[in-house]
Amino acid sequence: MGPNKVNITLTRRRFIKSVIFSAAAASSGAGWYMASAASNPAGGVERLVSINVNGRVRRVDVLPQETLAHTLRYKLGLTGTKVACNRGECGACTVLIDDVNYYSCSTLTHNVKDRAVLTVEGLRAEDGTLHAVQAAFIQELSPACGFCTSGQVMSAVALLKANPKPTRQQAREAMSGNLCRCGAYDHYLNGVMRASGQLS
């Protein structure tokens, strides 16, 4: 075996080593590039949005995954909207969007851009007069502990906007998406009937 032969072997080994190294570098680089490109398809939502809450247009920095209840309570300071179950199973967070009642814990804020959000804070008239539903709930002593009340008020307001003179059964169905742990359902129904002018 001459020195020439050894030399060739070494060269080949060095060559193979360098090929393996550069291939590994190339593939890991390509993998990194593909991962970063794949995780960011263009067209995600803009975080700074305008939302119309209680008649006022507010500019808010909204995370893509943010729920309306979160934006209202923690970004706009509107804590009248309560969060209890946070899973769309209790109704405490009910707000109106374009006059229809929704669970704000289960609505993305990015879905209410260009729509009118109404919370319990927006019901009172400029001069402080309470909304008919609020006044009727006070007169009928509808709330017991009061935690579900703002949600109950909003569902009642939504009902009366769509159907100003509901029957008690219709009211019962319309209010059925709001739980009351104190069990004051009939007191709330009395309030709805009073607000609609059918109870005096």
Add this chain to the structure above:
Amino acid sequence: MPSNDNMPEMSLYQPVQVEDAISLAGTLAERGWLVGGGQDTYGWIKDRAKRPEALIDLNGIESMRGIRETADGIEIGALVTLTELANNALVKERYSLLSSAAGRVASPQIRNIGTLGGNVAQDVRCWYYRRGLNCYRAGGNLCYADTPEGQNREHALFGASRCVAVSPSDTAPALVALEAQMVIRNASGERVVAAEDFFIGPDVDIRHTTVLRTGDVLTAVRIPAKWANAEFYFEKVADRNVWDFALVSISAAMKVTNGTIEESRMVAGAVECTPRRLTSVEQAIQGRARNQETADAVASLASQGAKPLNYNHFKMPLMDNLVKRALTV
């Protein structure tokens, strides 16, 4: 530990064209999640039981909204809400089975945002699975519900294969009864699948309850004129009248001429992973009157072949009695 009151970080896309939604769904693949009303979605995500990296919000796609009359029946956009469906004059007049079913889903607020597409595509409600346990359906190798101590009162009587969860949808059995056609689009075009073939059991694919796959978007549901203005019966039995999923539901469509049932479709919900057609009942009532005598004669066929678990035997007489009610009310 994450705060389950907050949604974890993710991206959000709001395409306004179906094509863009399909392309996003294809690009994001397993990391993306299509959202309609989101009422099934947000619970999964808040509980950290499923973690998509991006939501593809379909709500901006106008072509997926609205209820249209077609040459053969009606076409309902997949984004039509359950409230719209329950109150739509055309649906109420011709297919009251579907409007009744839609009106019994969850609660008013959920119906105001929940869509028909989402109601049929929603995942099963087995609490072991929803809790994020690594069961068969989640890719693991055991079932927590079908064990001696497993709480399986709400689970399946039929068609269990490793997984014993049931179809939770109220509208799905109504759509099967009405012989609806599901319109699905993806990058390679459009395909139309009969509602009966749209839902699949765990024996076919344990990870999916429908034929929808990554990159597919359910865009519309077509209801043929065949069953328009037939005699219908819908009833859902649940522990609570609001929010709850069905323990058993019945969707019945019958064509009655001169007092006899010419043809019928009887479909039970929440007894199997798919809506369950009660073909033996359908055959038995053909040519008979819709009355108490027929009901008494055929009702027990409904639960025939059931394989109850430890705690759901009650669903068998419940099914039979719902068939009786469908034939006598």
